[in-house]
Amino acid sequence: MEINKKQHWENVFATKKETEVSWYQEKPETSLQFFERNNIPKTAKILEIGGGDSYLIDNLLLQDYESLTLLDISENAIERIKKRLGEKSEKVRFVVSDILDFSSIEKFDVIHDRASFHFLTKDEDIQKYATLMNDILKENGLYFVGTFSESGPLKCSGLEITQYSKEKFLKIFGNDFSLLHSFEEVHKTPFETTQNFIFCEFQKKM
Numbered sequence: 001m002e003i004n005k006k007q008h009w010e011n012v013f014a015t016k017k018e019t020e021v022s023w024y025q026e027k028p029e030t031s032l033q034f035f036e037r038n039n040i041p042k043t044a045k046i047l048e049i050g051g052g053d054s055y056l057i058d059n060l061l062l063q064d065y066e067s068l069t070l071l072d073i074s075e076n077a078i079e080r081i082k083k084r085l086g087e088k089s090e091k092v093r094f095v096v097s098d099i100l101d102f103s104s105i106e107k108f109d110v111i112h113d114r115a116s117f118h119f120l121t122k123d124e125d126i127q128k129y130a131t132l133m134n135d136i137l138k139e140n141g142l143y144f145v146g147t148f149s150e151s152g153p154l155k156c157s158g159l160e161i162t163q164y165s166k167e168k169f170l171k172i173f174g175n176d177f178s179l180l181h182s183f184e185e186v187h188k189t190p191f192e193t194t195q196n197f198i199f200c201e202f203q204k205k206m
Helices: 005-015 029-037 056-062 074-093 125-135 167-171
Strands: 043-050 067-072 092-096 108-114 137-148 179-186 194-204
Touching: 029 056, 029 108, 029 137, 029 194, 043 056, 056 067, 056 074, 067 074, 074 092, 108 125, 125 137, 125 167, 167 179, 167 194
Parallel strands: 043 067, 043 108, 067 092, 108 137
Antiparallel strands: 137 194, 179 194
């Protein structure tokens, strides 16, 4: 039986504290370094996919980024971050949606996805996602993606995931995007366990 993704994530964010999920990071250094490394302007239109209640948005607001969109399948996750941000939440556009159901007339300068893409396990969904990234990113726009690597876990939050290598990423995104940077990193969870991630930085071709 196929798990209802939305119900699954609504339940996760209704029952677990932010420090009780494996992806918790008070300061998402790897993601912030991506913004720094690429000198991403404060006016850039930024889309955060599956951000849940991660602290990336808080940190980008602190750095005076002006055009932030956070998309997550879970309304509970979005309510949680809104509550945490307080008045600052008015500076963020929130979208409750499965990424596969998302469409946007507006194109983004930057798309960031840490640990959301790897939950897609069907080839047609992976392809649909890749097509969407190409559709909603501006020419020369940047796409930063992080997933479990081939030496990372096989599941996350009780769900199957797809592991990735640089070669696998290039097979999916290589036609429309140039790979600028790729590296692996060990993430330490709040439970003192470790997860191996791969991060890739792509630029949309002209």
